[in-house]
Amino acid sequence: RREERNYNDFSGKRQDGLSKASSLQAKFQAVENIDRIDSVFEFNRYESGPKKIGWLVNMHATTVKSSESVSGVSGVDYYFLDEEGGNFKATVKYDPYFLLICKETMFAEAEEFLRKKLDTCLKKISRVEKEDLSLPNHLIGLNRTLLKLSFHSVSDLLEARRIMNPILDANKKATETKSVYSLSELSYNNILKSNGDDDYEDQKGRLMDASEALEDIREYDVPYHVRVSIDKDIRVGKWYIVEATDGEVNLIPDDKRIAFADPVVLAFDIETTKAPLKFPDSSVDQIMMISYMIDGEGFLITNREIISQDIEDFEYTPKPEYPGLFAIFNEKDEKALIERFFEHIRDAKPTVIATFNGDFFDWPFVEARAAYHDIDMFEEIGFAKDSEGEYKSTYCAHMDCYRWVKRDSYLPQGSQGLKAVTTVKLGYNPTELDPELMTPYAIEKPQVLSEYSVSDAVATYYLYYKYVHPFIFSLCTIIPLNPDEVLRKGTGTLCEMLLMVQAYQGGILLPNK
Amino acid sequence: MPSRSIEYDEVTESIPFGDLVEGGPVISTSSGLMILEIQGDLNLPQRIPDKLTETESEMYVQDESSLGINTADELGSSGSHTAVKFGKLDIDGKRATLYIGSSQRLVGTIEKIDPPLGLMRILSESSTEETPIQVLDVIRQKAIFRSRPLPIM
Amino acid sequence: EIVEAPIKNNENRIWVKYHEGFSDAVKKNIRWSDLF
Amino acid sequence: MDIYSWLQRDDSFHLIQMTPDLVKTMENNERLIFKSRDRDSSIFLCSDSKTFHIRKKNHSNTVIVLKHDKENAKAIGFASMDSELEPKVVSGSIDISDVPLFEETGEEFTDFVKRTNPPSFADLRAVSTASKTEFDVQWAELNGCEIDGHAVILGFNLVVSVLKTIITTLVAYDMDQEAFSATKLQERLEDIRPEFARTVLAQFATKTPAGYSLDKPKISRWFGLQVLRSTLAPVKEEDFLINWKDAFPAFFDVSIDIQSLVGSFVRPFPNMVQFYNSAGLPQDPVQRFKELFKIQASWSLEEMKPYVEDLNSRNLKLESFVMKYARRKRIGKNYVITRR
Incomplete structure (x- = not known):
């Protein structure tokens, strides 16, 4: 069930194995649960009252209960930081849609056909004009009229796609056969003709069925929150005036404000036990230490079942511009350590959590060890693994700095570890410790181990603060994705997103991939 | 409430620690102290090893010399100290070369220490609690070897 | 990394084990009894 | 030159660091004197004008001192x-745990x-x-008084009177x-011990070339304190402010500000x-915080500070120190401190 919590589902896959009613119930349950967690982190939904001003820090698709549709309507939750250091979220409802290419002469029949065929899910059909770059004569500015099918929710849209897919596939196959047939005549006239002005009759003179008039589907795979972001021109990293009138929320760009707001940033790193010459294994190994920084203040939690003595507060300041004063919490065992960490996250309410390779090491390890002690990490702090295998939450971005190093830092493969990155980017030599020594040092030299542990948190925090944060949030102001996605998607996807923005603004129909 | 006073008469002449006098780097202080700093661990024997060859034995000496500072007697209080010759230092302007044993060569520089370092001696016997702690000297330069050791050619 | 330079064939050789980096980031509180 | 090292350094x-x-x-x-509260406490180096906290800065290199x-x-x-x-320069402090409190009770000083x-x-x-x-400076703040070579602290009521x-x-x-002359004042204060007057002037007046000048904000604060102390039960904030205004001697007019009393009152409702006096609070941090939350469930850092800062002997940032024993939650732009 955990896998359902996918905040970046680009696939549009349906959660199978559940009946429609119970899956609907589960969906609303999940939304309620997210609202509850968001409230814990002070992202309460703004629905009415005087307008607010906020800096957009995150966005996620959601489903809103509605009288219009039993299965709810789709919307996007927008997460804002206000000017006073407070938080709020606001939900913008927007009908998801896709476009159909239809034989010019058969719009009316096709619409009638679609209304019948899709009566369980369709909300509205309209016609839109777009410039189609695939038309041979597009340079002279000829537009194509398309059918725009709008839906209450993404699940309705997916339902419609499922129904339409076999029809469209069959039509495409037929067109291909026809093209081959036409080409065999090698007649220029015929080829030109076959692209456009067809009659009610096909090549064999048979009367056409309305379903056969639907040639292709377009813009059906744009992730919903991206769709809304593009169509309403909403970007993370920008300021908005947020207004609610009669339950409808509107975001108006506030171009006077440019400087980024300051999210509360927490960077953490864990140290675990491990067997000699093996990788740590979360089914048997324990977390020995968690070190973290919140807005420049350092904390270290130790697991005294493993660490042989209490650690006293100390300072780890590798350079004057990277100060690190660490307060130490010595906890009696791993369970107390995890509880302390989660409690601190709830109290500090970060809007960005930074790690170095947290998607693959720190988060899964913390999650597994929490589960071992019957603590549900998602229930406690709203973080869980999504279908991409990445750790995310709604209220807080997870910025795994390793992603930035790999994609954006231009550092060679051999220099992508935290130590090498710290040396090159932050200009100091971090504390090094042979992984084989860590477990023995927990008993023999706990002080050395704790210095090593905090050095990683310091490096991660300042690496994020100095490089990753300005880079990712600047990209967010132009790319219609949330920070987690901007950090992790390939450069190809990011470019594609920019093209989609340009195409939409220019009234151009997006070609299929 | 434990307390120990500090005496620093020995170093007051060198205060204020303005810019160093020009005329080439002088690594040792007027009282003859110097600091060597190596980026790494220096492995030295803890005692005179058995079965030394004659040339090896010559490296071990008894040091009875005074420090040239007023705690000379204290330094020698446990009799003489066994010392081992572990290398050779050459200074050429700002550049320094340190030969370790017979096969490592460290290339370094003479650098200013900022802030300067005061050398104190603190004897922890409780009977000396009333004795003031002496700031023996203030060291303002050091020879520092940051690079990887090179073989001796 | 170890750059060894034995001057004799026993465990008491004199050599420098080089450190890849330098750190002076750690500052700690000390007690009276640690120093005096 | 040849380089040697003692086998036993x-x-x-x-x-x-100079x-x-x-x-x-x-x-x-x-x-210059090294000092510490006891053998298990931090080390300070005190000069005539400054207090230094001594910390140890470790490094990973080999540093050899040679002659x-x-x-x-x-x-x-x-x-x-x-x-x-x-x-590192810090502000010094006086440990007054052994210094007795002297109140005017009729008891002979001897x-x-x-x-x-x-x-x-x-x-x-x-x-x-x-x-x-x-x-x-701090001795004056504490109403410290030297009488016949003995160190005592004058009691609150004595100071106010x-x-x-x-x-x-x-x-x-x-x-x-x-701008008044202390000597002239002294002459006109018949029944007051000169040491007492000296202590009170050290606390409530500043010396200028023209003579002594009353520190009115401080005096205002002390009368506020007196009013606070006179009722041990909780009082309405506005009633308290009215009583405070009324407490000053006739023909002596000063302004009042409740913020100046932070550290002397709590908000039980x-x-x-x-x-609320910090004097009787437990020295053990766990117990101290427990006491504080018993009287007031949720605190601002500013109002809590005077009740806990003396425990922060390691000079941690106060926010971080407080978090060891309490929860510090962000609520909007503000932080509140509550029981853990």
Whole structure:
């Protein structure tokens, strides 16, 4: 069930194995649960009252209960930081849609056909004009009229796609056969003709069925929150005036404000036990230490079942511009350590959590060890693994700095570890410790181990603060994705997103991939 | 409430620690102290090893010399100290070369220490609690070897 | 990394084990009894 | 030159950073003393004017101190260091746990001394982890009083009554409250011990070239304190402010500000204030925080600070220190401190 919590589902896959009613119930349950967690982190939904001003820090698709549709309507939750250091979220409802290419002469029949065929899910059909770059004569500015099918929710849209897919596939196959047939005549006239002005009759003179008039589907795979972001021109990293009138929320760009707001940033790193010459294994190994920084203040939690003595507060300041004063919490065992960490996250309410390779090491390890002690990490702090295998939450971005190093830092493969990155980017030599020594040092030299542990948190925090944060949030102001996605998607996807923005603004129909 | 006073008469002449006098780097202080700093661990024997060859034995000496500072007697209080010759230092302007044993060569520089370092001696016997702690000297330069050791050619 | 330079064939050789980096980031509180 | 090293190096040597602050005290030829509350506490270095907190800064290099024998072209290493002592300027403090409180009860001072055995003033100064100047300032703040070489602290009521007498005397003789002569005042204060007057003036007046000048905000605060202390039960904040205004001696007008009383009151209920003294609070941090949350469930850091800052002996940032024993939650732009 955990896998359902996918905040970046680009696939549009349906959660199978559940009946429609119970899956609907589960969906609303999940939304309620997210609202509850968001409230814990002070992202309460703004629905009415005087307008607010906020800096957009995150966005996620959601489903809103509605009288219009039993299965709810789709919307996007927008997460804002206000000017006073407070938080709020606001939900913008927007009908998801896709476009159909239809034989010019058969719009009316096709619409009638679609209304019948899709009566369980369709909300509205309209016609839109777009410039189609695939038309041979597009340079002279000829537009194509398309059918725009709008839906209450993404699940309705997916339902419609499922129904339409076999029809469209069959039509495409037929067109291909026809093209081959036409080409065999090698007649220029015929080829030109076959692209456009067809009659009610096909090549064999048979009367056409309305379903056969639907040639292709377009813009059906744009992730919903991206769709809304593009169509309403909403970007993370920008300021908005947020207004609610009669339950409808509107975001108006506030171009006077440019400087980024300051999210509360927490960077953490864990140290675990491990067997000699093996990788740590979360089914048997324990977390020995968690070190973290919140807005420049350092904390270290130790697991005294493993660490042989209490650690006293100390300072780890590798350079004057990277100060690190660490307060130490010595906890009696791993369970107390995890509880302390989660409690601190709830109290500090970060809007960005930074790690170095947290998607693959720190988060899964913390999650597994929490589960071992019957603590549900998602229930406690709203973080869980999504279908991409990445750790995310709604209220807080997870910025795994390793992603930035790999994609954006231009550092060679051999220099992508935290130590090498710290040396090159932050200009100091971090504390090094042979992984084989860590477990023995927990008993023999706990002080050395704790210095090593905090050095990683310091490096991660300042690496994020100095490089990753300005880079990712600047990209967010132009790319219609949330920070987690901007950090992790390939450069190809990011470019594609920019093209989609340009195409939409220019009234151009997006070609299929 | 434990307390120990500090005496620093020995170093007051060198205060204020303005810019160093020009005329080439002088690594040792007027009282003859110097600091060597190596980026790494220096492995030295803890005692005179058995079965030394004659040339090896010559490296071990008894040091009875005074420090040239007023705690000379204290330094020698446990009799003489066994010392081992572990290398050779050459200074050429700002550049320094340190030969370790017979096969490592460290290339370094003479650098200013900022802030300067005061050398104190603190004897922890409780009977000396009333004795003031002496700031023996203030060291303002050091020879520092940051690079990887090179073989001796 | 170890750059060894034995001057004799026993465990008491004199050599420098080089450190890849330098750190002076750690500052700690000390007690009276640690120093005096 | 040939380089030697002792096989057994001497670890009684230590390097201390000669920071500009420390060098300045040496240039002024100030007396320097290492001090600590006890053998398990932090080390301070006190000069006449400054207090330094001594910390150890570790490093990963090998640092050898050698004596250079120029004649024989050799140098012998006698000490090897992996750390330096770092003196950092902090504010000093006086430990008054052994200093008795003196109130006017009719008891003869000699009997009081016999009963309470106060430390000598010279000893107290000698053991305090504070520079000479800081000691003087804080001693005045604490209403410290030196009587016949003994260190005592004047009780609150005694201070207020002396202060009242001083103010009414200044008013009665029409003396300039911003420039009066201490000697002239002294002559007109018949029944007041000169030491007491000295203590009260040290606390509530500043010395200017023209004479003594009353510190009105401070005096205002003390009358506020007196009103707070006079009712032990919680009172409505507005009632308290009215009573405070009424508490000043006749013809003496000063303004009032409840913020000046932070550290002397708690808010057991909304809009209610109640006197709360830090003096009797437990020294154990866990117990201290427990007490504080018993009286007030949720605190601002600002109002909690005076009740806990003395426990922060490691000079951590107060926010981080508080988090060891309490929860510090962000609510909007503000932080509140609650029980964990």
